[in-house]
Amino acid sequence: MGIAVLLKQVPDTTAKITVSGGRVDEAAVSKWSFSPYDEYALESALQIKEAGGGDLIAVTCGPARAAKMLTDAAAVGADALIHILVDDLGALDTTQVQAILAAAVEHIGADVVFCGKQAADTNAGSTGPGVAHLLDASCVTMVSEVAADGDSFTAIRASAGGNERVAVSSPCVFAFDKGTTELRRPNVRGIMMAKKKIIETMTPADLGVDTGSSSVSIDTHSPPPEKPPGQKFEGAESVATVVGKLRDEANVI
Amino acid sequence: MAYEALDFYDVDSLLTDEERMIRDAVRDWVDENVIPNIEKACRDGVFPDQWRVDLGEMGVLGAPLEGYGCPGLSYIAYGLICQELERGDSGVRSFASVQGSLAMYPIWDFGSEEQKNYYLPKMHAGEWVGCFGLTEPDYGSNPGDIITRAEDKGDHYLLNGTKMWITNGTIADLAIVWAKLDGVIRGFIVEKEDPGFTAPEMTGKHSLKASVTSELVFQDCRIPKDRILPGVEGLKGPFSCLNNARYGISWGAVGAAQSCFSSAREYALSRIQFDHPIASYQLVQNKLSWMLREITKGQLLAFHLGKKKDDGTWTPEQISLAKMNNVDMALEIARMARDIHGANGILDEYPIMRHMANLESVKTYEGTHDIHNLIIGRHITGIQAFTREP
Numbered sequence: 001m002g003i004a005v006l007l008k009q010v011p012d013t014t015a016k017i018t019v020s021g022g023r024v025d026e027a028a029v030s031k032w033s034f035s036p037y038d039e040y041a042l043e044s045a046l047q048i049k050e051a052g053g054g055d056l057i058a059v060t061c062g063p064a065r066a067a068k069m070l071t072d073a074a075a076v077g078a079d080a081l082i083h084i085l086v087d088d089l090g091a092l093d094t095t096q097v098q099a100i101l102a103a104a105v106e107h108i109g110a111d112v113v114f115c116g117k118q119a120a121d122t123n124a125g126s127t128g129p130g131v132a133h134l135l136d137a138s139c140v141t142m143v144s145e146v147a148a149d150g151d152s153f154t155a156i157r158a159s160a161g162g163n164e165r166v167a168v169s170s171p172c173v174f175a176f177d178k179g180t181t182e183l184r185r186p187n188v189r190g191i192m193m194a195k196k197k198i199i200e201t202m203t204p205a206d207l208g209v210d211t212g213s214s215s216v217s218i219d220t221h222s223p224p225p226e227k228p229p230g231q232k233f234e235g236a237e238s239v240a241t242v243v244g245k246l247r248d249e250a251n252v253i
Numbered sequence: 254m255a256y257e258a259l260d261f262y263d264v265d266s267l268l269t270d271e272e273r274m275i276r277d278a279v280r281d282w283v284d285e286n287v288i289p290n291i292e293k294a295c296r297d298g299v300f301p302d303q304w305r306v307d308l309g310e311m312g313v314l315g316a317p318l319e320g321y322g323c324p325g326l327s328y329i330a331y332g333l334i335c336q337e338l339e340r341g342d343s344g345v346r347s348f349a350s351v352q353g354s355l356a357m358y359p360i361w362d363f364g365s366e367e368q369k370n371y372y373l374p375k376m377h378a379g380e381w382v383g384c385f386g387l388t389e390p391d392y393g394s395n396p397g398d399i400i401t402r403a404e405d406k407g408d409h410y411l412l413n414g415t416k417m418w419i420t421n422g423t424i425a426d427l428a429i430v431w432a433k434l435d436g437v438i439r440g441f442i443v444e445k446e447d448p449g450f451t452a453p454e455m456t457g458k459h460s461l462k463a464s465v466t467s468e469l470v471f472q473d474c475r476i477p478k479d480r481i482l483p484g485v486e487g488l489k490g491p492f493s494c495l496n497n498a499r500y501g502i503s504w505g506a507v508g509a510a511q512s513c514f515s516s517a518r519e520y521a522l523s524r525i526q527f528d529h530p531i532a533s534y535q536l537v538q539n540k541l542s543w544m545l546r547e548i549t550k551g552q553l554l555a556f557h558l559g560k561k562k563d564d565g566t567w568t569p570e571q572i573s574l575a576k577m578n579n580v581d582m583a584l585e586i587a588r589m590a591r592d593i594h595g596a597n598g599i600l601d602e603y604p605i606m607r608h609m610a611n612l613e614s615v616k617t618y619e620g621t622h623d624i625h626n627l628i629i630g631r632h633i634t635g636i637q638a639f640t641r642e643p
Contacts (some may be wrong), residue, residue, distance in 0.1 A: 030257070068270075075274060185282060188312030188324045191274045 001054035001151070001170075004110035005045045006101055006131070007073060008035045009066040010121040022220035023090065024121075034069060037116025040144075040179030045114040046077050047181070048148045055079045057108050061100050062089050067199055074194035075186035081199040082108065084207065093216040094122075098130035103207035105135060111151070111170035117141055117177050128175030137171035145180050256284060258340070258511045261549045264556050268329065275313075275326065276333040280340070282307060287341035292601040294463040298456070300348060300424070301463075308349060309379015315357040317497075321373035323357075328562035332504035332555055339505030340512045342604075343611035344464030346505045351420045352376060354497035356383025359429050359440055362493060363484030368442065372427065381426040384452075386416035386443075386469045387491045393418075394624050394639075397488055401432040401471065403441060409478060410434070410441060412449070412471040418618070422452040422467025429482075430469065431491050440482035440490050449474030460614040462607075496572050499619050500562060503555045503575035506583035506615065507548060509608045513583075513590035514544045516603055520594050531593070540589050547582040554578060570632045577625035584612040 011017060012031035017024055034042070042058070049056045058073035060066045061084040070081040084100055086092065092100075105113055113132070118125035132139035144163070145156040155166045155174055186194075204211050233242050247253040258280075265273065286307060294301055308314055312324055313334045319325035331353075339346035357376050360368055375381040392399045401414025412432055422428065428443045428450075443450055455466045482490070518541060521532035531537050558575045561567040587609035591598035598605045616622050624639070631637045 071270065072274070075278075185311065186274065186278050187310060188275060188278075188316070188326065191271055191278065192324060192326075194274070195271050 001052065001112065001148075002108060002110035003045045003049060003054055003056050004105045004108055004113045005038075005042050005056060005058050005073070005078070006113060006115035006127065007038045007042065007058055007060045007069060008116070008119045008121075009033070009060060009062050009069040010035045010119055013120060017223075019221050019223060023218070024221055032065060032069070034072070034183070035116050035119045035121070037118060037120070037176050037178070039116075039183035040181075041114040041116050041174065041176040042073060042076070042078075043181050043183045044143075044146050044174075044176065044179055046184070048146065049077070052148050052150075057082060057110060059101065059104050059108070060084070061086055061097060061104070063087050067201075070199050071194050071197075072186065074197040075190040076184050077190065078197070080108075081197055083199050083201045085201055085203055090218070091214060092211060093214040094124050094126045094130065096211040096214060098127055098134060099209050099211065100204045100207065101127065102131045102134035103204075103209045105131065107207055111172075112153075113137070113173040114146075115173065115175055117143075117175040125175075128173050132173035135171060135173070137173050138168045139173045139175065140166050140168055141175040142177045143174045143179075144177055146174050256280065256340075256515065258508075259514050259545060259548050260552070261545055262553060264552050267556060268333070269327075272327065272330045272333055275330050276337055278311065279313060279334050279337040282311060283337055283341035283345075287338075287345055291342050291345075291463060291604075292607070295342070295344075295601070295607055296462075298458070298462050300344065300465050302424075304345060305348070305379050305382060305424075307379075308352075309377070312377070313353075314349060314379055315353040315361070315373065315377045318353070318357060318361045318373070318377075321361070321369050322377045323361075323373060327559070328500065329556065329559040331501060332559045335501040335505040336508035336511075336555075338508070340508035342463055342607065343505065343509060343615050344461045346501070346508075347420050347461060347464050350498045350501050350505075351385055352379075352383055354501060355385035355494045356421075356425075356427070356429050358497055359385075359482060359485075359490065359494050360442070363440060363482040363490060364442075365479070365483055367479070368482070372442070382421055382424050384419050384421040384425040384428045384467070384469070385491075385494060386419055386422075386428050386430040388418050389415060390417045394621060396431075396491060397438075399431065399433065399438070401430065403432040403434040403439065405434065406475075409475045410481065412441065412443065412474040412476065414471050416469035418455070419452070419467045419469050420461075421465055422469050423454040423465050425452065425467075428452070428469055429494075430471070432471075434481075437486050438488055438490065439486060441476060442480040442482065443469075443471070443474065443476055444480075447474055447476050460610040462610075492569070495619055496569050499572050499576040500558065502615060502619055503551075503558060503572070503579045506576075506579035506612070507551045507555055509612060509615075510544070510548050510551065510579075510583040510586045512604055513587045513608055514541070514548060516605060517541060517544065517590040517593040520597070520603070524595070537593060540593060544586045544589060547586060551579040551582055570628055573620065573625040573628040576619065577622055577629075580612060580616050581622060584609065584616055587612055 011029040012033040015031045018028045057080040058078040059082045115128050140155045142158045143155045147154045152169045315323045316326040316331040404411045430441045449472050451470045452467045524531045554575045591605045
């Protein structure tokens, strides 16, 4: 069984983001990481592989810096690494990214795809379903857990009333929400073996994908509006007012 | 905010990708497991057993050793591991230093094949904990005159004596004990179940509180003949071990200093007094600048020493210099950081006084500051100034 895990490298959730020229200033990002939901997908895929065998192929579409993320995936157990080199990922719209990733999955010949439900930077949430559509595969979203039984799978996903258990066969795509287990730490052995794993690098054209031009253009990025200044009260006579506001407006009493 | 370590001269660019990944893995582990729990561990005076398990799983124990399940990492990688562990707490780094450099290393370098195969894989995995018994109540800086003795009784050795200030002693499955056999210092592997051996914990410490410090007591302790380390005689044995540990400490001290600097800088930028952050005042900037200067020098000293360890061109005096300098500067930085934090610096909300108290021990153990000073003095002049005797 071949499992493809789609990984996106995003600014670390603790990194400070600055906006320059209407775009996020990538050069100023101090730390890049796995998109957090992708980590849950990767951990679940690693567990499936450990239980039932198969190859885990980590796939990313992004600029040169994303190669490091693939090495980190190798350090926790990815068997093969695919890097589709795209210098400016932000200039592509989501359908273009889906086309590239779907072509990569077909190139690998994987029957099963794991990914995060949405990337921590763009939060579009459409990659999983879009890739599934292009591959003519089933898609289960908002997954917290997946178990394998031969070529079939059982996924636990959030539903309106709580959780539901879904049975599905390959080919299929699982888009992960927060999973039951955090991504494992790499150990020294994993790190030493990771450096032996070659990253297969290619362009969208190598996969036969003509991305065409983006159907979306982003006018500007801006930070969220500044919080309104707090209200200041002085003197003992204001106590009643403050208590009233805490009870009626802030709902903390 | 994710922790960012001061690296003013970009030592990061001198590292291999593998070394960086190992450093980052240890850094993340410290962030997730040590930082949130260390103050409680320190208050309770315990070394959480889970950390032993985690360090074993991560594969960092006995990092530079080759073979027998060990990873054979570069000494730079070993240094980085120590740096990141000590950024968390000197006690955590002490656990790893003792396990790797003082307990695993002597078996690896001086043990028989049977001993190496039996002990090293278990110790690398963190399943068996080791400790190092050299120092005695009356013999610290003068290890040559230790009085713990071993007698050859034909089918066993009999050990008598006491060791003191032994990190990991009470939790150890084995102890590397240096004792005189017919007047010659030899190494012996004592296991915790051996009759006549006890390892009571030393209590009442104000320093390294999250580390286990013990006495090792041998009263007619019987050990089988195959427990002697065959490959070394004399002080060369323990000193080889200490050189490795001291090297790791020179990096560890940088980690502790980086932690104190990072906290002092953040505090100075956010603490407002007289309507301005205290970071805007000259006396505070002078202190922060001095800290940056010393950390940068210390990093480069440790890094270059690591390169020499890796290519075999190092000398013990070079290790003495790095251990002495880096621990001394780290202790001063911790004190200065406490001053910058003002009254808040005495609370365990900040790591400052914990590092400060720990570094008092680090300054004394593995060769006191003054002893390393005299090692350098002897190197410069050719004249030993340790004792009154010529």
